[in-house]
Amino acid sequence: MNADTDHSLRRRGTALLYGAACHGIFALAGLAMLVGLFTGMQSGFGAVPQPWAWGANLLLLVQFPLAHSFLLSARGQSLLARLAPWGYGKPLATTTYATIASLQLLALFTLWTPSETILWRAEGMVFWLMCLAYAASWLLLTKASFDAGPSVQSGALGWMALLRGRKPVFPDMPETGLFRVVRQPIYVSFALTLWCVPVWTPDQILVATLYTAYCVIAPRFKEERFSRLYGDRFRAYRARVPYWVPHLSRRKGDA
Numbered sequence: 001m002n003a004d005t006d007h008s009l010r011r012r013g014t015a016l017l018y019g020a021a022c023h024g025i026f027a028l029a030g031l032a033m034l035v036g037l038f039t040g041m042q043s044g045f046g047a048v049p050q051p052w053a054w055g056a057n058l059l060l061l062v063q064f065p066l067a068h069s070f071l072l073s074a075r076g077q078s079l080l081a082r083l084a085p086w087g088y089g090k091p092l093a094t095t096t097y098a099t100i101a102s103l104q105l106l107a108l109f110t111l112w113t114p115s116e117t118i119l120w121r122a123e124g125m126v127f128w129l130m131c132l133a134y135a136a137s138w139l140l141l142t143k144a145s146f147d148a149g150p151s152v153q154s155g156a157l158g159w160m161a162l163l164r165g166r167k168p169v170f171p172d173m174p175e176t177g178l179f180r181v182v183r184q185p186i187y188v189s190f191a192l193t194l195w196c197v198p199v200w201t202p203d204q205i206l207v208a209t210l211y212t213a214y215c216v217i218a219p220r221f222k223e224e225r226f227s228r229l230y231g232d233r234f235r236a237y238r239a240r241v242p243y244w245v246p247h248l249s250r251r252k253g254d255a
Contacts, residue, residue: 010086012163018084018092019159022099026154029102029109033193036109038134040199041207044112053113060111061207064104065214069221071097091162098155115203122198130198137192140178144185147177153186173230175237181246183223183237187215188244216244 035043048056070076080093089096122130149171151157161168178185194208226234 008165011088011165014084014086014088015092015159015163018095018099019156019163022095022102022155022159025099025102025106029105032106032109034138036112037193037197037204037207038199040118040197040201041109041112041203042114042116042118042199042201044110044114046111046113048113053115057112057203057206060108061210064101064108065211065218067104068101069218071100072222072225088162091168092158094152094168095155095158098153102155112203115201117202118199119202119205120200127198130196133196134193134198137189137196140189141186141193144178144189147179148174148186173226173234173237175241180241183241183243184215184219187219191215219243 080096081089083089083096084092145153157168191212194211
């Protein structure tokens with residue numbers, strides 16, 4: 001086996017291994033989140049005794065936004081570029097990022113220690129209406145992720161580029177689909193999944209409150225990067241499309 005063949009097999013094998021790990025963990029994290037929120041955060045396997053459980057749960061809560069934001073910074077991107085063997089860290093950065101984010105969410109929803117306190121549980125027709133709203137919020141989140149570029153959101157961009165022996169090509173600035181309605185549809189729909197649940201507990205209210213605040217604040221830093229990257233084009237888009245709340249009526253000239 002010559003050096004070129006050996007390198008090709010190593011590159012493809014690494015790409016497939018990272019891809020399988022990324023999407024497998026992504027699916028598990030999505031399922032854990034789906035069930036966890038639906039049950040009011042009562043499905044976690046954590047067993048930390050009270051009152052220490054709330055401290056442990058709070059650590060689980062803050063680890064996601066802190067690491068998520070850090071890995072988007074220049075230092076975080078530099079770290080991601082080193083988290084793969086044989087110099088593949090840079091092309092696999094998006095895959096590694098998605099894998100870490102999925103591991104964080106998986107830890108949050110599986111290691112959470114439930115309070116076992118139910119404040120409100122929907123019943124009868126209200127239960128089914130809440131289930132419908134919950135399903136709709138997840139559909140919006142899925143739609144927003146596809147509008148933003150599914151290969152980036154799922155982590156497929158990196159490993160698929162490495163598999164083909166090419167540099168990752170990021171999708172253009174999103175302006176279509178739900179991005180025509182608000183500038184941050186992923187964060188809006190994620191926040192909706194936190195509140196459109198049929199069981200309300202102190203756990204769920206804590207998660208929903210803190211992560212909704214994160215969903216409102218964090219995109220500001222993302223928009224600063226977009227402003228530097230896309231310049232006048234993004235500033236024109238920002239002036240045209242609302243940040244979080246859709247316009248209730250069309251402006252003049254939109255018809």
